[in-house]
Amino acid sequence: MESYYVTTPIYYVNARPHLGHAYSTLVADSLVRMHRLLGEEAFFVTGSDEHGDKIVQAAEKNKLQVKDFVDGISSQFRELWPRLGIDGFRFSRTTDPAHEKIVQEMLQKVYDAGDIYFGEFSGHYCYGCERFYTEKELEDGCCPQHKTRPELISEKNYFFRMSKYLPWLKEYLLEHPDFIRPERYRSEALGMLEAGALEDLCISRPKSRLTWGIDLPFDSNYVCYVWFDALLTYISALGGPAGQDFARYWPGEHLVAKDILKPHAIFWPVMLKSLGLPLYRHLNVHGYWLSKDTKMSKSLGNIVEPQAMMEKYGQDAFRYYLFREMHFGSDANFSEDAMIVRINSDLANDLGNLFSRVLSMTAKYFSSIVPKPASKLEQDKNIVDLCEHAMQNYVQLMHAIRSAEALEALWELIRALNKYVDSEAPWALFKAQETERLATVMYVLLACMRKIAICLWPVMPKASVLMLSQLGQEADEQTAPVANIRNEISCFGGLEAGTKLAEKSNIFPRIQR
Ligand code: ME8
Numbered sequence: 001m002e003s004y005y006v007t008t009p010i011y012y013v014n015a016r017p018h019l020g021h022a023y024s025t026l027v028a029d030s031l032v033r034m035h036r037l038l039g040e041e042a043f044f045v046t047g048s049d050e051h052g053d054k055i056v057q058a059a060e061k062n063k064l065q066v067k068d069f070v071d072g073i074s075s076q077f078r079e080l081w082p083r084l085g086i087d088g089f090r091f092s093r094t095t096d097p098a099h100e101k102i103v104q105e106m107l108q109k110v111y112d113a114g115d116i117y118f119g120e121f122s123g124h125y126c127y128g129c130e131r132f133y134t135e136k137e138l139e140d141g142c143c144p145q146h147k148t149r150p151e152l153i154s155e156k157n158y159f160f161r162m163s164k165y166l167p168w169l170k171e172y173l174l175e176h177p178d179f180i181r182p183e184r185y186r187s188e189a190l191g192m193l194e195a196g197a198l199e200d201l202c203i204s205r206p207k208s209r210l211t212w213g214i215d216l217p218f219d220s221n222y223v224c225y226v227w228f229d230a231l232l233t234y235i236s237a238l239g240g241p242a243g244q245d246f247a248r249y250w251p252g253e254h255l256v257a258k259d260i261l262k263p264h265a266i267f268w269p270v271m272l273k274s275l276g277l278p279l280y281r282h283l284n285v286h287g288y289w290l291s292k293d294t295k296m297s298k299s300l301g302n303i304v305e306p307q308a309m310m311e312k313y314g315q316d317a318f319r320y321y322l323f324r325e326m327h328f329g330s331d332a333n334f335s336e337d338a339m340i341v342r343i344n345s346d347l348a349n350d351l352g353n354l355f356s357r358v359l360s361m362t363a364k365y366f367s368s369i370v371p372k373p374a375s376k377l378e379q380d381k382n383i384v385d386l387c388e389h390a391m392q393n394y395v396q397l398m399h400a401i402r403s404a405e406a407l408e409a410l411w412e413l414i415r416a417l418n419k420y421v422d423s424e425a426p427w428a429l430f431k432a433q434e435t436e437r438l439a440t441v442m443y444v445l446l447a448c449m450r451k452i453a454i455c456l457w458p459v460m461p462k463a464s465v466l467m468l469s470q471l472g473q474e475a476d477e478q479t480a481p482v483a484n485i486r487n488e489i490s491c492f493g494g495l496e497a498g499t500k501l502a503e504k505s506n507i508f509p510r511i512q513r
Contacts, residue, residue, distance in 0.1 A: 004035040004042035005252035009260060010049040010094065010233045013073035014058035017080050018303035019334060020289050020296055023322055024255055027286070027401065029086040030323065031253070033458035034398045036088070039484035043249075045237040046081070047092035048074040051213040052130050052226035053205075066212055070095060084306060085315050085461045087478055092237040094214075094229055102236040103229050104217040106275060107203075111218050115161045115274045118219075121202060122154035128299075130226050136197040145259065146299075158204035158222060165270040166193055172269070178282060180265055182329035185258065185285040189265035201267060203228045231268045234280070241277055251278045255401075257286050284401055287331035296334065304334050316460035317343045317508065323403040323459050340511050346407075350414045351452075352508035357421060358445045359470060363503040365430050370446055370472070371439035372497035380444050383420055384492045386413055387448045391489045394455050403459065410455055417448055446471065447495045451488060454481050463507055470502035471495065 008024045011017065028044040035042035050070040059069035070093075078091045092099060110116050123132035128146035132153075142149050170193045173179060173186060180186040192198060204222040205213060213223025234252065238245040256264050264283050272279050288295045291302040310318045321339045324346065326332040362368055376384070390413035397406035420441075429438040453467035461477045468475035473495075475481045482488055 002040040004040045005249035006044045007234050007254050008046040009256050010047045010230050013048045013070050015298035017077050022306035030458040032088045036480040037485040044089050049230040050095045056212045092233050099236040100214050102240040103214050103232050108217045124150035125153045126150040134197050157202045159200040160203045162201045162270050180283045227263050251281045254283045286328050290333045316463040324407045327404045328401045347508035348510040355505040359505045368501045370497050370499040373440040373443035374436040450495045472499035
Protein backbone atom coordinates (compact mmCIF):
# COMPACT_ATOMS: atom_id res chain seq x y z
CA MET A 1 0.00 0.00 0.00
CA GLU A 2 1.35 3.42 -0.89
CA SER A 3 1.88 5.89 1.90
CA TYR A 4 1.42 9.63 2.16
CA TYR A 5 2.68 12.00 4.82
CA VAL A 6 2.01 15.72 5.11
CA THR A 7 2.67 18.31 7.81
CA THR A 8 1.20 21.63 8.90
CA PRO A 9 3.35 24.24 10.62
CA ILE A 10 3.92 23.53 14.29
CA TYR A 11 1.99 26.49 15.65
CA TYR A 12 3.27 28.87 18.31
CA VAL A 13 1.34 28.64 21.52
CA ASN A 14 1.57 32.33 22.37
CA ALA A 15 -2.11 32.83 21.52
CA ARG A 16 -5.27 30.91 20.69
CA PRO A 17 -5.78 29.26 17.28
CA HIS A 18 -7.50 31.37 14.61
CA LEU A 19 -8.81 30.96 11.09
CA GLY A 20 -5.31 31.02 9.52
CA HIS A 21 -4.17 28.03 11.59
CA ALA A 22 -7.47 26.29 10.96
CA TYR A 23 -7.06 26.69 7.20
CA SER A 24 -3.61 25.05 6.99
CA THR A 25 -4.82 22.22 9.20
CA LEU A 26 -7.99 21.76 7.15
CA VAL A 27 -5.94 21.54 3.95
CA ALA A 28 -3.78 18.84 5.55
CA ASP A 29 -6.95 17.00 6.61
CA SER A 30 -8.41 17.20 3.09
CA LEU A 31 -5.17 15.90 1.57
CA VAL A 32 -5.01 12.99 3.97
CA ARG A 33 -8.64 12.19 3.23
CA MET A 34 -8.02 12.48 -0.52
CA HIS A 35 -5.09 10.08 -0.33
CA ARG A 36 -7.16 7.67 1.76
CA LEU A 37 -9.81 7.85 -0.94
CA LEU A 38 -7.06 6.89 -3.38
CA GLY A 39 -6.42 3.76 -1.32
CA GLU A 40 -3.26 5.01 0.36
CA GLU A 41 -2.22 4.93 3.97
CA ALA A 42 -2.06 8.58 4.94
CA PHE A 43 -1.73 10.78 7.98
CA PHE A 44 -0.49 14.22 8.90
CA VAL A 45 1.48 15.83 11.66
CA THR A 46 0.50 19.03 13.33
CA GLY A 47 1.41 20.34 16.74
CA SER A 48 2.65 23.12 18.92
CA ASP A 49 5.90 25.08 18.95
CA GLU A 50 6.45 25.81 22.62
CA HIS A 51 9.98 27.06 23.23
CA GLY A 52 11.55 30.49 22.92
CA ASP A 53 11.36 34.11 24.07
CA LYS A 54 7.99 34.78 22.53
CA ILE A 55 6.32 32.04 24.54
CA VAL A 56 7.99 33.09 27.79
CA GLN A 57 6.82 36.67 27.25
CA ALA A 58 3.25 35.53 26.53
CA ALA A 59 3.21 33.38 29.69
CA GLU A 60 4.45 36.34 31.74
CA LYS A 61 1.78 38.55 30.27
CA ASN A 62 -0.83 35.99 31.31
CA LYS A 63 0.76 35.68 34.78
CA LEU A 64 1.25 31.93 34.38
CA GLN A 65 4.14 29.51 34.73
CA VAL A 66 5.47 28.78 31.24
CA LYS A 67 4.68 25.07 31.44
CA ASP A 68 1.09 25.69 32.58
CA PHE A 69 0.64 28.31 29.90
CA VAL A 70 1.88 26.11 27.04
CA ASP A 71 -0.13 23.13 28.27
CA GLY A 72 -3.28 25.25 28.18
CA ILE A 73 -2.86 26.71 24.69
CA SER A 74 -1.50 23.51 23.20
CA SER A 75 -4.68 21.68 24.30
CA GLN A 76 -6.80 24.41 22.75
CA PHE A 77 -5.19 23.64 19.39
CA ARG A 78 -5.40 19.87 19.83
CA GLU A 79 -9.05 20.00 20.91
CA LEU A 80 -10.19 22.39 18.22
CA TRP A 81 -9.22 20.18 15.27
CA PRO A 82 -11.71 17.32 15.79
CA ARG A 83 -14.48 19.91 16.21
CA LEU A 84 -13.71 21.10 12.67
CA GLY A 85 -13.99 17.52 11.39
CA ILE A 86 -10.20 17.18 11.24
CA ASP A 87 -9.03 13.63 11.67
CA GLY A 88 -6.04 11.40 10.97
CA PHE A 89 -3.35 13.51 12.61
CA ARG A 90 -0.55 13.00 15.07
CA PHE A 91 -0.16 15.94 17.44
CA SER A 92 3.40 16.72 18.36
CA ARG A 93 4.68 19.16 20.97
CA THR A 94 8.22 20.53 20.96
CA THR A 95 8.27 20.01 24.75
CA ASP A 96 7.67 16.25 24.31
CA PRO A 97 10.72 14.46 25.81
CA ALA A 98 10.89 12.17 22.74
CA HIS A 99 11.15 15.22 20.46
CA GLU A 100 13.75 16.88 22.70
CA LYS A 101 15.89 13.74 22.61
CA ILE A 102 15.83 13.62 18.81
CA VAL A 103 16.67 17.33 18.53
CA GLN A 104 19.72 16.74 20.75
CA GLU A 105 20.79 13.74 18.69
CA MET A 106 20.47 15.74 15.47
CA LEU A 107 22.39 18.69 16.94
CA GLN A 108 25.19 16.37 18.01
CA LYS A 109 25.27 14.81 14.54
CA VAL A 110 25.60 18.18 12.83
CA TYR A 111 28.21 19.23 15.41
CA ASP A 112 30.23 16.04 14.89
CA ALA A 113 30.11 16.59 11.14
CA GLY A 114 31.83 19.95 11.72
CA ASP A 115 28.86 22.02 10.59
CA ILE A 116 28.48 23.90 13.89
CA TYR A 117 31.08 26.36 15.23
CA PHE A 118 31.30 28.80 18.14
CA GLY A 119 31.68 32.49 17.41
CA GLU A 120 31.13 36.05 18.52
CA PHE A 121 28.23 37.76 16.95
CA SER A 122 26.54 41.06 17.06
CA GLY A 123 23.36 41.57 15.14
CA HIS A 124 19.87 42.97 14.91
CA TYR A 125 17.58 40.69 16.89
CA CYS A 126 13.81 40.73 16.32
CA TYR A 127 11.96 39.24 19.30
CA GLY A 128 8.83 38.72 17.18
CA CYS A 129 10.71 36.52 14.67
CA GLU A 130 13.12 35.17 17.28
CA ARG A 131 16.03 35.64 14.92
CA PHE A 132 18.86 37.92 13.92
CA TYR A 133 18.57 40.04 10.82
CA THR A 134 21.46 41.16 8.67
CA GLU A 135 21.69 44.86 7.80
CA LYS A 136 20.62 44.10 4.21
CA GLU A 137 17.49 42.27 5.26
CA LEU A 138 16.08 45.19 7.29
CA GLU A 139 13.66 47.65 5.72
CA ASP A 140 14.28 51.22 6.89
CA GLY A 141 16.08 49.73 9.87
CA CYS A 142 13.00 47.66 10.81
CA CYS A 143 12.06 43.99 10.74
CA PRO A 144 10.26 43.44 7.41
CA GLN A 145 7.55 41.35 9.13
CA HIS A 146 6.90 43.11 12.40
CA LYS A 147 7.83 46.64 11.30
CA THR A 148 9.55 47.10 14.64
CA ARG A 149 13.16 48.17 15.21
CA PRO A 150 15.25 45.12 16.22
CA GLU A 151 17.57 45.29 19.23
CA LEU A 152 21.32 45.31 18.65
CA ILE A 153 22.67 42.33 20.56
CA SER A 154 26.27 41.20 20.87
CA GLU A 155 27.05 37.76 22.25
CA LYS A 156 28.91 34.48 21.76
CA ASN A 157 26.87 31.81 20.11
CA TYR A 158 26.89 28.60 18.07
CA PHE A 159 26.48 28.84 14.32
CA PHE A 160 25.32 26.38 11.73
CA ARG A 161 27.41 26.53 8.53
CA MET A 162 24.44 27.27 6.35
CA SER A 163 26.38 29.33 3.84
CA LYS A 164 28.44 26.27 2.89
CA TYR A 165 25.30 24.66 1.44
CA LEU A 166 23.65 27.64 -0.22
CA PRO A 167 25.23 27.14 -3.70
CA TRP A 168 24.09 23.51 -3.62
CA LEU A 169 20.56 24.60 -2.59
CA LYS A 170 20.36 27.10 -5.43
CA GLU A 171 21.31 24.37 -7.92
CA TYR A 172 18.72 22.07 -6.37
CA LEU A 173 15.94 24.64 -6.70
CA LEU A 174 16.89 25.29 -10.30
CA GLU A 175 16.89 21.58 -11.12
CA HIS A 176 13.63 20.80 -9.29
CA PRO A 177 11.08 23.33 -10.50
CA ASP A 178 8.22 21.99 -8.38
CA PHE A 179 10.15 21.51 -5.12
CA ILE A 180 8.55 24.73 -3.84
CA ARG A 181 5.13 25.49 -5.24
CA PRO A 182 3.34 27.52 -6.51
CA GLU A 183 6.15 28.84 -8.69
CA ARG A 184 6.11 32.39 -7.29
CA TYR A 185 7.43 31.07 -3.97
CA ARG A 186 10.24 29.12 -5.62
CA SER A 187 11.22 32.39 -7.34
CA GLU A 188 11.07 34.16 -4.00
CA ALA A 189 13.35 31.55 -2.43
CA LEU A 190 15.76 31.79 -5.36
CA GLY A 191 15.66 35.56 -4.91
CA MET A 192 16.75 35.15 -1.27
CA LEU A 193 19.64 32.96 -2.37
CA GLU A 194 20.67 35.38 -5.10
CA ALA A 195 20.43 38.51 -2.91
CA GLY A 196 23.48 37.30 -0.97
CA ALA A 197 22.09 38.42 2.40
CA LEU A 198 22.01 34.92 3.88
CA GLU A 199 24.78 33.97 6.26
CA ASP A 200 25.47 31.18 8.71
CA LEU A 201 22.57 30.55 11.04
CA CYS A 202 22.85 31.33 14.73
CA ILE A 203 21.37 28.22 16.39
CA SER A 204 21.89 28.90 20.08
CA ARG A 205 20.66 31.25 22.77
CA PRO A 206 22.72 31.74 25.93
CA LYS A 207 20.92 30.62 29.08
CA SER A 208 21.73 33.99 30.63
CA ARG A 209 19.06 35.34 28.27
CA LEU A 210 16.74 32.37 27.76
CA THR A 211 16.34 29.06 29.56
CA TRP A 212 13.08 27.90 28.02
CA GLY A 213 14.52 25.67 25.30
CA ILE A 214 16.32 22.43 24.56
CA ASP A 215 19.87 22.23 25.96
CA LEU A 216 22.63 22.00 23.39
CA PRO A 217 24.12 18.52 23.93
CA PHE A 218 27.67 19.90 23.57
CA ASP A 219 27.26 23.00 25.79
CA SER A 220 24.78 23.16 28.66
CA ASN A 221 25.16 26.95 28.92
CA TYR A 222 23.09 27.29 25.78
CA VAL A 223 19.65 26.30 24.51
CA CYS A 224 18.72 25.57 20.91
CA TYR A 225 17.24 28.24 18.62
CA VAL A 226 13.46 27.63 18.23
CA TRP A 227 13.48 27.14 14.47
CA PHE A 228 16.18 24.47 14.56
CA ASP A 229 14.10 22.76 17.25
CA ALA A 230 10.65 23.15 15.64
CA LEU A 231 11.59 22.12 12.09
CA LEU A 232 12.92 18.83 13.42
CA THR A 233 9.35 17.96 14.55
CA TYR A 234 8.71 16.89 10.97
CA ILE A 235 11.03 13.95 11.48
CA SER A 236 10.85 13.50 15.27
CA ALA A 237 7.12 12.82 14.83
CA LEU A 238 8.19 9.79 12.76
CA GLY A 239 10.49 8.59 15.52
CA GLY A 240 13.57 10.27 14.00
CA PRO A 241 15.74 8.88 11.19
CA ALA A 242 16.01 5.49 12.90
CA GLY A 243 12.24 5.16 13.42
CA GLN A 244 10.07 2.65 11.54
CA ASP A 245 7.68 5.38 10.49
CA PHE A 246 10.55 7.37 9.05
CA ALA A 247 11.40 4.53 6.67
CA ARG A 248 7.74 4.23 5.73
CA TYR A 249 6.68 7.88 5.41
CA TRP A 250 9.69 10.07 4.77
CA PRO A 251 10.08 12.10 2.54
CA GLY A 252 6.81 13.92 3.16
CA GLU A 253 5.02 17.02 1.98
CA HIS A 254 4.95 20.32 3.87
CA LEU A 255 2.19 22.89 4.01
CA VAL A 256 2.86 26.43 5.21
CA ALA A 257 1.77 30.00 4.57
CA LYS A 258 4.14 32.46 2.95
CA ASP A 259 5.17 34.03 6.31
CA ILE A 260 7.46 31.09 7.02
CA LEU A 261 8.82 30.52 3.55
CA LYS A 262 12.43 31.24 4.50
CA PRO A 263 12.87 28.68 7.30
CA HIS A 264 11.19 26.01 5.16
CA ALA A 265 12.74 26.88 1.82
CA ILE A 266 16.25 27.63 3.07
CA PHE A 267 17.03 26.48 6.64
CA TRP A 268 15.24 23.14 6.52
CA PRO A 269 16.64 21.71 3.26
CA VAL A 270 20.11 22.74 4.36
CA MET A 271 19.64 21.09 7.76
CA LEU A 272 18.49 17.89 6.07
CA LYS A 273 21.44 18.00 3.71
CA SER A 274 23.89 18.42 6.58
CA LEU A 275 22.22 15.51 8.40
CA GLY A 276 22.56 13.37 5.27
CA LEU A 277 18.80 12.85 5.09
CA PRO A 278 16.57 12.95 1.99
CA LEU A 279 14.86 16.29 1.36
CA TYR A 280 11.10 16.70 1.64
CA ARG A 281 9.05 16.12 -1.53
CA HIS A 282 7.41 19.54 -1.88
CA LEU A 283 6.91 22.70 0.06
CA ASN A 284 3.35 23.84 -0.61
CA VAL A 285 2.88 27.49 0.20
CA HIS A 286 -0.45 29.23 0.61
CA GLY A 287 -1.34 32.89 0.93
CA TYR A 288 -2.94 34.78 3.79
CA TRP A 289 -6.49 34.98 4.94
CA LEU A 290 -7.17 38.66 5.11
CA SER A 291 -9.72 40.49 7.12
CA LYS A 292 -10.77 43.66 5.30
CA ASP A 293 -7.61 43.43 3.14
CA THR A 294 -5.21 43.11 6.11
CA LYS A 295 -3.46 39.90 7.18
CA MET A 296 -5.36 38.19 9.92
CA SER A 297 -3.03 37.82 12.86
CA LYS A 298 -3.08 37.62 16.60
CA SER A 299 -0.80 40.65 16.95
CA LEU A 300 -3.16 42.81 14.86
CA GLY A 301 -6.22 41.59 16.77
CA ASN A 302 -8.39 41.11 13.65
CA ILE A 303 -8.80 37.38 13.86
CA VAL A 304 -11.77 35.21 12.95
CA GLU A 305 -12.58 32.45 15.46
CA PRO A 306 -13.03 29.17 13.59
CA GLN A 307 -15.12 27.63 16.36
CA ALA A 308 -17.60 30.53 16.36
CA MET A 309 -17.97 30.37 12.55
CA MET A 310 -18.54 26.66 12.68
CA GLU A 311 -21.19 26.99 15.37
CA LYS A 312 -22.95 29.69 13.42
CA TYR A 313 -22.88 28.15 9.93
CA GLY A 314 -22.13 24.47 10.51
CA GLN A 315 -18.92 22.55 10.06
CA ASP A 316 -19.51 21.55 6.44
CA ALA A 317 -20.55 24.95 5.18
CA PHE A 318 -17.59 26.62 6.88
CA ARG A 319 -15.14 24.09 5.44
CA TYR A 320 -16.71 24.35 2.00
CA TYR A 321 -16.38 28.12 1.95
CA LEU A 322 -12.68 28.03 2.91
CA PHE A 323 -11.81 25.40 0.31
CA ARG A 324 -13.87 27.11 -2.39
CA GLU A 325 -12.75 30.66 -1.69
CA MET A 326 -8.97 30.44 -1.37
CA HIS A 327 -6.93 29.75 -4.50
CA PHE A 328 -3.90 28.04 -3.02
CA GLY A 329 -0.93 30.39 -3.16
CA SER A 330 -2.94 33.64 -3.31
CA ASP A 331 -4.44 35.69 -0.50
CA ALA A 332 -8.19 35.56 0.14
CA ASN A 333 -10.51 37.88 2.00
CA PHE A 334 -12.68 36.35 4.66
CA SER A 335 -16.17 37.76 4.63
CA GLU A 336 -19.28 36.41 6.31
CA ASP A 337 -21.45 37.98 3.62
CA ALA A 338 -19.54 36.16 0.88
CA MET A 339 -19.79 32.96 2.91
CA ILE A 340 -23.58 33.28 3.14
CA VAL A 341 -23.82 33.83 -0.62
CA ARG A 342 -21.76 30.67 -1.25
CA ILE A 343 -23.79 28.62 1.21
CA ASN A 344 -27.07 29.71 -0.31
CA SER A 345 -26.07 29.39 -3.95
CA ASP A 346 -23.73 26.39 -4.07
CA LEU A 347 -24.91 24.35 -1.11
CA ALA A 348 -28.61 25.14 -0.62
CA ASN A 349 -29.61 25.91 -4.23
CA ASP A 350 -27.38 23.58 -6.23
CA LEU A 351 -26.38 20.58 -4.14
CA GLY A 352 -29.07 20.64 -1.46
CA ASN A 353 -31.80 21.13 -3.99
CA LEU A 354 -30.58 18.26 -6.17
CA PHE A 355 -30.70 15.86 -3.23
CA SER A 356 -33.99 17.14 -1.99
CA ARG A 357 -35.85 16.92 -5.33
CA VAL A 358 -34.37 13.60 -6.49
CA LEU A 359 -34.96 11.84 -3.18
CA SER A 360 -38.53 13.07 -2.86
CA MET A 361 -39.28 12.06 -6.47
CA THR A 362 -37.81 8.59 -5.87
CA ALA A 363 -40.03 8.34 -2.80
CA LYS A 364 -43.09 9.27 -4.83
CA TYR A 365 -42.39 7.23 -7.99
CA PHE A 366 -40.50 4.21 -6.64
CA SER A 367 -41.26 4.13 -2.91
CA SER A 368 -37.64 5.16 -2.20
CA ILE A 369 -36.17 2.07 -3.86
CA VAL A 370 -33.40 2.52 -6.45
CA PRO A 371 -34.99 1.49 -9.78
CA LYS A 372 -33.29 -0.70 -12.39
CA PRO A 373 -32.23 1.40 -15.39
CA ALA A 374 -33.08 0.48 -18.98
CA SER A 375 -30.97 1.48 -21.99
CA LYS A 376 -29.57 4.98 -22.03
CA LEU A 377 -30.42 7.72 -24.50
CA GLU A 378 -27.97 10.31 -25.84
CA GLN A 379 -28.70 12.81 -23.05
CA ASP A 380 -28.09 10.16 -20.37
CA LYS A 381 -24.78 9.21 -21.96
CA ASN A 382 -23.77 12.88 -21.99
CA ILE A 383 -24.40 13.09 -18.27
CA VAL A 384 -22.46 9.89 -17.63
CA ASP A 385 -19.53 11.27 -19.66
CA LEU A 386 -19.69 14.56 -17.79
CA CYS A 387 -19.68 12.70 -14.48
CA GLU A 388 -16.53 10.80 -15.46
CA HIS A 389 -14.85 13.94 -16.70
CA ALA A 390 -15.79 16.01 -13.62
CA MET A 391 -14.56 13.32 -11.23
CA GLN A 392 -11.32 12.94 -13.12
CA ASN A 393 -10.67 16.68 -12.91
CA TYR A 394 -11.79 16.86 -9.31
CA VAL A 395 -9.45 14.12 -8.11
CA GLN A 396 -6.51 15.50 -10.06
CA LEU A 397 -7.07 19.07 -8.83
CA MET A 398 -7.62 18.10 -5.18
CA HIS A 399 -4.45 16.05 -5.37
CA ALA A 400 -2.60 19.14 -6.63
CA ILE A 401 -4.05 21.23 -3.73
CA ARG A 402 -6.25 23.25 -6.07
CA SER A 403 -9.48 22.82 -4.13
CA ALA A 404 -11.23 25.94 -5.50
CA GLU A 405 -10.93 24.68 -9.08
CA ALA A 406 -11.66 21.09 -8.03
CA LEU A 407 -14.96 22.16 -6.46
CA GLU A 408 -15.80 24.26 -9.48
CA ALA A 409 -15.32 21.16 -11.67
CA LEU A 410 -17.66 19.15 -9.44
CA TRP A 411 -20.27 21.90 -9.35
CA GLU A 412 -20.40 21.89 -13.15
CA LEU A 413 -21.74 18.36 -12.83
CA ILE A 414 -24.14 19.30 -10.02
CA ARG A 415 -25.59 22.16 -12.05
CA ALA A 416 -25.84 19.94 -15.14
CA LEU A 417 -27.76 17.36 -13.08
CA ASN A 418 -30.25 19.99 -11.96
CA LYS A 419 -30.74 20.98 -15.62
CA TYR A 420 -31.13 17.32 -16.55
CA VAL A 421 -33.95 17.03 -14.01
CA ASP A 422 -35.65 20.03 -15.64
CA SER A 423 -35.19 18.79 -19.20
CA GLU A 424 -36.08 15.14 -18.57
CA ALA A 425 -39.04 16.15 -16.35
CA PRO A 426 -39.55 12.92 -14.36
CA TRP A 427 -42.99 14.16 -13.28
CA ALA A 428 -44.10 14.18 -16.93
CA LEU A 429 -42.67 10.67 -17.50
CA PHE A 430 -44.57 9.53 -14.40
CA LYS A 431 -47.77 11.05 -15.64
CA ALA A 432 -47.33 9.45 -19.07
CA GLN A 433 -46.55 6.15 -17.33
CA GLU A 434 -43.23 5.82 -19.14
CA THR A 435 -41.87 3.75 -16.28
CA GLU A 436 -38.74 2.38 -18.02
CA ARG A 437 -37.61 5.80 -19.10
CA LEU A 438 -38.43 7.23 -15.66
CA ALA A 439 -36.38 4.46 -14.02
CA THR A 440 -33.36 5.25 -16.23
CA VAL A 441 -33.48 8.99 -15.54
CA MET A 442 -33.81 8.47 -11.79
CA TYR A 443 -31.05 5.89 -11.79
CA VAL A 444 -28.65 8.19 -13.67
CA LEU A 445 -29.36 10.94 -11.15
CA LEU A 446 -28.95 8.78 -8.07
CA ALA A 447 -25.77 7.11 -9.29
CA CYS A 448 -24.20 10.51 -10.02
CA MET A 449 -25.28 11.79 -6.60
CA ARG A 450 -23.52 8.86 -4.94
CA LYS A 451 -20.30 9.72 -6.82
CA ILE A 452 -20.61 13.37 -5.79
CA ALA A 453 -21.09 12.41 -2.15
CA ILE A 454 -17.95 10.24 -2.29
CA CYS A 455 -15.93 13.03 -3.91
CA LEU A 456 -16.95 15.47 -1.19
CA TRP A 457 -15.70 13.32 1.69
CA PRO A 458 -12.34 15.21 1.93
CA VAL A 459 -14.05 18.61 1.88
CA MET A 460 -17.24 18.04 3.89
CA PRO A 461 -16.91 14.71 5.72
CA LYS A 462 -20.08 15.09 7.79
CA ALA A 463 -22.27 16.05 4.84
CA SER A 464 -20.69 13.37 2.65
CA VAL A 465 -21.61 10.70 5.21
CA LEU A 466 -25.13 12.10 5.50
CA MET A 467 -25.61 12.15 1.72
CA LEU A 468 -24.26 8.61 1.41
CA SER A 469 -26.53 7.34 4.16
CA GLN A 470 -29.52 8.96 2.46
CA LEU A 471 -28.47 6.98 -0.62
CA GLY A 472 -28.47 3.78 1.42
CA GLN A 473 -24.67 3.53 1.59
CA GLU A 474 -22.69 2.71 4.69
CA ALA A 475 -20.21 5.43 5.55
CA ASP A 476 -18.49 7.09 8.46
CA GLU A 477 -16.40 10.19 8.91
CA GLN A 478 -13.17 8.34 9.73
CA THR A 479 -13.08 5.68 7.01
CA ALA A 480 -12.90 6.44 3.30
CA PRO A 481 -16.23 5.48 1.73
CA VAL A 482 -14.60 3.48 -1.11
CA ALA A 483 -11.40 1.44 -1.41
CA ASN A 484 -10.12 3.51 -4.33
CA ILE A 485 -11.93 6.41 -5.93
CA ARG A 486 -10.09 5.80 -9.23
CA ASN A 487 -12.22 2.67 -9.73
CA GLU A 488 -15.32 4.84 -9.46
CA ILE A 489 -14.33 7.29 -12.16
CA SER A 490 -14.61 5.28 -15.33
CA CYS A 491 -17.21 2.74 -14.30
CA PHE A 492 -20.68 4.15 -14.12
CA GLY A 493 -23.11 2.69 -11.61
CA GLY A 494 -21.98 1.59 -8.20
CA LEU A 495 -25.48 1.99 -6.82
CA GLU A 496 -27.42 -1.24 -6.70
CA ALA A 497 -30.97 -1.38 -7.93
CA GLY A 498 -33.20 -2.29 -5.00
CA THR A 499 -31.29 -0.16 -2.46
CA LYS A 500 -33.57 1.57 0.04
CA LEU A 501 -33.17 5.37 0.14
CA ALA A 502 -34.18 8.15 2.49
CA GLU A 503 -37.51 9.74 1.65
CA LYS A 504 -36.37 13.30 1.85
CA SER A 505 -33.31 15.44 2.36
CA ASN A 506 -32.59 18.88 3.71
CA ILE A 507 -28.83 18.80 4.16
CA PHE A 508 -28.10 22.44 3.45
CA PRO A 509 -30.85 24.80 4.57
CA ARG A 510 -30.73 28.36 3.27
CA ILE A 511 -29.32 30.98 5.59
CA GLN A 512 -31.67 33.89 6.14
CA ARG A 513 -29.94 37.23 6.53
O1 ME8 B 1 5.29 30.37 12.41
N1 ME8 B 1 -3.62 33.24 6.76
O2 ME8 B 1 3.88 29.47 14.00
P1 ME8 B 1 2.58 30.40 13.86
C1 ME8 B 1 -3.26 31.97 6.46
N2 ME8 B 1 5.87 28.11 15.05
N3 ME8 B 1 -2.54 31.19 7.30
C2 ME8 B 1 -2.16 31.70 8.47
C3 ME8 B 1 -2.50 33.03 8.84
C4 ME8 B 1 -3.26 33.80 7.93
N4 ME8 B 1 -3.67 35.04 8.18
N5 ME8 B 1 -1.99 33.26 10.07
C5 ME8 B 1 -1.36 32.10 10.46
C6 ME8 B 1 5.05 29.59 13.32
N6 ME8 B 1 -1.48 31.16 9.50
C7 ME8 B 1 6.11 28.57 13.74
C8 ME8 B 1 6.09 27.44 12.74
S1 ME8 B 1 7.03 25.13 11.79
C9 ME8 B 1 8.32 24.14 12.07
C10 ME8 B 1 7.14 26.39 12.98
C11 ME8 B 1 -0.97 29.77 9.56
O3 ME8 B 1 1.70 30.05 15.00
C12 ME8 B 1 -0.06 29.48 8.39
O4 ME8 B 1 0.04 28.10 8.24
O5 ME8 B 1 2.96 31.82 13.68
C13 ME8 B 1 1.26 30.05 8.89
O6 ME8 B 1 2.37 29.58 8.16
C14 ME8 B 1 1.24 29.54 10.32
O7 ME8 B 1 -0.15 29.65 10.71
C15 ME8 B 1 2.12 30.32 11.27
O8 ME8 B 1 1.88 29.85 12.56
